[in-house]
Amino acid sequence: MKKTGAQILCESLIKEGGDVIFGILGGALLPLYDTLPQYPQLRHILVRHEQGAAHAADGYARVTHKAGVCIATSGPGATNLVTGIANAYMDSSPIIAITGQVARPFIGKDAFQETDITGITLPVTKHNYLVTDTAELAQTVKEAFYIAQTGRPGPVLIDLPKDVQQEEVEFAEPEEVDLPGYRFVSRGHSIQIKKAVRRINKAERPLIIAGRGIVISQAYNELKELAEKAQIPVVSTLLGISSFPGDHILNFGMIGMHGLACANMAVQNADLIIATGMRFDDRATASTQSFAPQALIIHVDIDPAEIGKNIPVDIPIVGDVKTVLKAMNKQIERGEHLDWLTQLDQWRREHPLLESRQGDELLPGYVIHQIHEITQGDTIIVTGVGQHQMWAAQHFLYTRPNSFISSGGLGTMGFELPAAMGAKVGQPEETVWCIAGDGGFQMTVQELGTIVQEHLAVKIAIINNGYLGMVRQWQEFFYERRYVDTKLWNPDFVKIAEAYDIPGIKVKSREEVTPAIQKAMDYPGPFLIDFVVEPEENVYPMVQPGESLSQILERPRPERARSY
Amino acid sequence: MKHTLVALVENKPGVLNRVSSLFRRRAFNIESIVVGHSEQPGLSRMTVVVNGDSARIEQVRKQLDKLINVVRVSDITAEDIVTRELALIKVKTTTATRSEIIQIVDIFRANIVDVASDSLTVEVTGDEDKVESLLELLRSFGVKEISRTGRIALTRGGVA
Numbered sequence: 157m158k159k160t161g162a163q164i165l166c167e168s169l170i171k172e173g174g175d176v177i178f179g180i181l182g183g184a185l186l187p188l189y190d191t192l193p194q195y196p197q198l199r200h201i202l203v204r205h206e207q208g209a210a211h212a213a214d215g216y217a218r219v220t221h222k223a224g225v226c227i228a229t230s231g232p233g234a235t236n237l238v239t240g241i242a243n244a245y246m247d248s249s250p251i252i253a254i255t256g257q258v259a260r261p262f263i264g265k266d267a268f269q270e271t272d273i274t275g276i277t278l279p280v281t282k283h284n285y286l287v288t289d290t291a292e293l294a295q296t297v298k299e300a301f302y303i304a305q306t307g308r309p310g311p312v313l314i315d316l317p318k319d320v321q322q323e324e325v326e327f328a329e330p331e332e333v334d335l336p337g338y339r340f341v342s343r344g345h346s347i348q349i350k351k352a353v354r355r356i357n358k359a360e361r362p363l364i365i366a367g368r369g370i371v372i373s374q375a376y377n378e379l380k381e382l383a384e385k386a387q388i389p390v391v392s393t394l395l396g397i398s399s400f401p402g403d404h405i406l407n408f409g410m411i412g413m414h415g416l417a418c419a420n421m422a423v424q425n426a427d428l429i430i431a432t433g434m435r436f437d438d439r440a441t442a443s444t445q446s447f448a449p450q451a452l453i454i455h456v457d458i459d460p461a462e463i464g465k466n467i468p469v470d471i472p473i474v475g476d477v478k479t480v481l482k483a484m485n486k487q488i489e490r491g492e493h494l495d496w497l498t499q500l501d502q503w504r505r506e507h508p509l510l511e512s513r514q515g516d517e518l519l520p521g522y523v524i525h526q527i528h529e530i531t532q533g534d535t536i537i538v539t540g541v542g543q544h545q546m547w548a549a550q551h552f553l554y555t556r557p558n559s560f561i562s563s564g565g566l567g568t569m570g571f572e573l574p575a576a577m578g579a580k581v582g583q584p585e586e587t588v589w590c591i592a593g594d595g596g597f598q599m600t601v602q603e604l605g606t607i608v609q610e611h612l613a614v615k616i617a618i619i620n621n622g623y624l625g626m627v628r629q630w631q632e633f634f635y636e637r638r639y640v641d642t643k644l645w646n647p648d649f650v651k652i653a654e655a656y657d658i659p660g661i662k663v664k665s666r667e668e669v670t671p672a673i674q675k676a677m678d679y680p681g682p683f684l685i686d687f688v689v690e691p692e693e694n695v696y697p698m699v700q701p702g703e704s705l706s707q708i709l710e711r712p713r714p715e716r717a718r719s720y
Numbered sequence: 721m722k723h724t725l726v727a728l729v730e731n732k733p734g735v736l737n738r739v740s741s742l743f744r745r746r747a748f749n750i751e752s753i754v755v756g757h758s759e760q761p762g763l764s765r766m767t768v769v770v771n772g773d774s775a776r777i778e779q780v781r782k783q784l785d786k787l788i789n790v791v792r793v794s795d796i797t798a799e800d801i802v803t804r805e806l807a808l809i810k811v812k813t814t815t816a817t818r819s820e821i822i823q824i825v826d827i828f829r830a831n832i833v834d835v836a837s838d839s840l841t842v843e844v845t846g847d848e849d850k851v852e853s854l855l856e857l858l859r860s861f862g863v864k865e866i867s868r869t870g871r872i873a874l875t876r877g878g879v880a
Contacts, residue, residue: 275737279745464779
């Protein structure tokens with residue numbers, strides 16, 4: 157049966173499980189958009205900027221564990237996707253980016269709104285395609301989903317010339333994907349697993365570092381079984397947060413530059429580390445030379461190129477972390493490690509997270525903590541990058557699997573709002589809180605329009621300190637408080653929300669915090685709270701750049717223990 | 721140290737770009753890169769010569785292996801391999817030097833593929849040392865142009 161390229165694309169998307177498309181049309185996409193009404197199964201969400209489409213698809217993918225789809229037109233539409241694609245690439249998030257392209261005869265002629273988007277996105281996609289033969293489109297879409305969602309997930313881009321969308325060809329559903337150059341190993345090598353288990357059974361101070369791989373392969377139970385059976389403490393990377401219950405007695409928190417002191421001390425004193433689904437990012441390891449100096453390192457990851465990339469590994473196990481942990485659990489012996497756990501508990505008591513000042517100042521940690529208190533952790537938290545992200549990582553107790561969505565590797569300001577939007581579309585029954593910085597919020601604020609148009613009840617908390625806060629903190633610490641261009645003049649965020657028909661409250665004092673959050677929760681639609689917090693509050697603890705995880709800078713000012 | 725990587729890649733548009741841009745992104749300088757058809761239809765064999773320590777080369781090899789269009793890639797530096805390069809060298813001649821040049825070319829079992837009144841074009845095949853040695857001798861006569869293919873390589877015996 158003959159179908160147009162646009163029809164073939166829609167049918168292929170549906171067949172691959174695509175139900176939502178985040179996008180904006182344009183000249184090179186008119187044939188496709190003209191076809192969309194024929195396929196009511198595809199819900200199109202009209203975003204306000206293509207970056208929003210990519211982040212939304214990313215947020216959607218992270219909460220649904222399937223590929224998110226975004227669409228942009230040729231030229232500037234396509235280039236606007238790039239930040240979102242790069243973000244998904246760094247955090248191994250499966251998205252399918254579809255871009256309109258000028259018609260085939262115009263390619264290479266610098267036609268209106270032509271860009272070489274496959275060239276541009278080469279280093280930030282797992283793979284990409286320029287479809288030049290309409291007869292290959294169905295096969296291409298099938299491959300794209302397969303590549304995006306299997307192995308180590310990642311973004312795949314399909315560039316679709318306008319005349320390919322229009323052209324009619326005989327449509328035959330593709331059967332299999334045939335990709336001779338694409339392989340991934342799911343089952344870890346049994347000898348390596350055996351070797352690892354033997355060392356784990358013998359270890360005195362073992363430690364598990366849980367990364368985003370646990371979330372991606374949904375290995376929550378396997379991780380828990382390993383930790384509990386062998387009594388191994390668990391710490392996590394930033395994106396490993398919510399892979400292991402925050403209230404579990406064996407959870408010692410996040411490691412890294414702003415990790416908990418006890419988590420970093422655990423890494424530095426462990427005699428064996430089981431790194432699961434993580435890639436030893438420099439924000440997690442600090443100085444690699446002095447990382448975990450006493451530990452034998454077992455690294456479980458599905459991407460062989462991550463093995464030994466940043467940290468030399470003693471026992472590599474390439475495979476899907478869920479499958480590997482399952483195999484490990486069968487062989488692992490019950491353990492106790494009482495001395496080690498007692499030591500860690502002591503460090504945790506000696507190095508609690510601290511609030512700095514008494515009094516009425518509104519401190520960001522308190523705000524985050526109160527969001528936890530009122531939601532009881534039963535929410536998905538979405539953040540951008542910076543101070544608000546670290547506070548959200550530190551002061552919220554993540555008890556639900558996969559409840560922390562954040563821009564990790566790329567560190568993208570403005571990720572939070574569109575990603576929260578995508579998360580809400582993917583999990584409409586869940587409460588979604590977007591924790592935003594006042595800087596990052598303004599980078600993608602236009603998506604408030606999408607949120608209203610699509611009736612998405614996203615709750616927005618702006619941690620507003622009037623600065624590009626993390627950069628200001630670095631200027632304070634490393635540039636003698638020369639605050640060059642980090643102070644922001646901000647609009648009235650509540651008025652902005654109102655202009656979008658979103659109710660909002662400005663909160664300036666501690667006593668207003670809880671009622672405001674409660675009000676947001678009670679309101680059936682989207683709601684915005686502008687928390688005007690202490691402007692020069694810093695994120696502690698901090699491991700300064702270039703230092704080892706042992707050199708932890710804790711809050712120097714008069715302190716009191718965290719007691720909200 | 722110089723490493724020789726051999727990759728079997730799908731013969732599709734943009735594959736050379738994918739491979740070479742990966743080297744650039746990981747900050748490697750390619751000494752030479754050669755692509756041509758392989759024994760299997762639809763697949764090309766690529767030989768890349770690149771400088772770097774073994775750990776970094778292993779990292780780039782793994783990254784190459786992740787490219788969807790790269791079917792297989794191996795670092796064959798430490799293996800028993802045959803390597804060849806082809807060079808075309810246009811050398812200045814006069815009536816006085818022509819016969820001497822022809823003698824040198826003969827010694828190297830190279831060929832003369834073009835003759836003009838004031839130049840000869842020599843085709844030489846061999847490993848890089850041989851090409852270099854011939855080039856060295858010919859320089860004294862004045863070399864006008866050189867075109868070299870870069871290294872191609874296969875492992876000896878069996879199949880890599």
